[in-house]
Amino acid sequence: MDITDFVSRSLGVWRSQRSVHHLAFAHFEQVNSVIEILPLETTDIEVMRLCQEHNIEPEKACSPFKMKWEGESDWDEQQELKGSTILVPIPESDKRGKLLRDKGYAETVTAVAEYQLMEDETFFLSTVYDRAAAEERIWFVNPNFRLRVSLIKTSSNQGVVTASFSSEIRKLS
């Protein structure tokens, strides 16, 4: 499996059930959302702009995609969990590369993450921010069901602040 296979398996609309463990105070947060993952052309204007921002030649981009989400949390029902982001893989080999992302919902700056495709086809993503680090694992149990575990860590990379788990079922319409 390479990044193209991984992105192509991810395309579509997913119903996501997400649990967030806020570890310091053992709080459980529940989020229900719908996630849509759409393919983009490498010649898409936003893809090209994101590459330029990072001084990367747009020809190196592979299987860029857009992710949209809309959800509801039981923690703060007033808060609207809605957004979209553009993601651009820049492979460095079959199994590794960078993932460019424009401003996410939690970030005010663009981020560069490192991805890796593991032996068991788990997609592993690591992002280092100024004051925190994030780590994500995504794997498919079957073509219509995928799991995602995300950690938010302190920047020293040792303390874990939140651990979250999403089970995502493909919406077959």
Place this chain on the structure above:
Amino acid sequence: MDITDFVSRSLGVWRSQRSVHHLAFAHFEQVNSVIEILPLETTDIEVMRLCQEHNIEPEKACSPFKMKWEGESDWDEQQELKGSTILVPIPESDKRGKLLRDKGYAETVTAVAEYQLMEDETFFLSTVYDRAAAEERIWFVNPNFRLRVSLIKTSSNQGVVTASFSSEIRKLS
């Protein structure tokens, strides 16, 4: 890492925060528990009895251990989540083997699972029952924090009934 390393990293007392996703009706269940993992001798009478039950020579056992848990679910607060089980690894190589387990809390029979230690040090466990299958991944983020993802599947191994996620913090007393 081999099974002895994995068991030795697991020994101790853990505070576990667990989310269960009941997928058919998108229900979230929350469980708080304390888990204790204790080493056993390979000459322990219960370890030897479990090996005999499965016609396995007790000399093949490696790093057997006992797991005890006590918890509370928000789903059925009347239900007492309390129990213990004995687990006996039978390595077939550095990275693979069988795991014998005496009656678990959900089972009325002893179970034989297959384990595997992955490239990224994830412990992967697969158990096939008469009418269901279970799959579990456990990995350490740091020596005092581990994660566990468990799936209960239909016996055809395709449909997933529940997906659950535990974050486990070592209790340092």
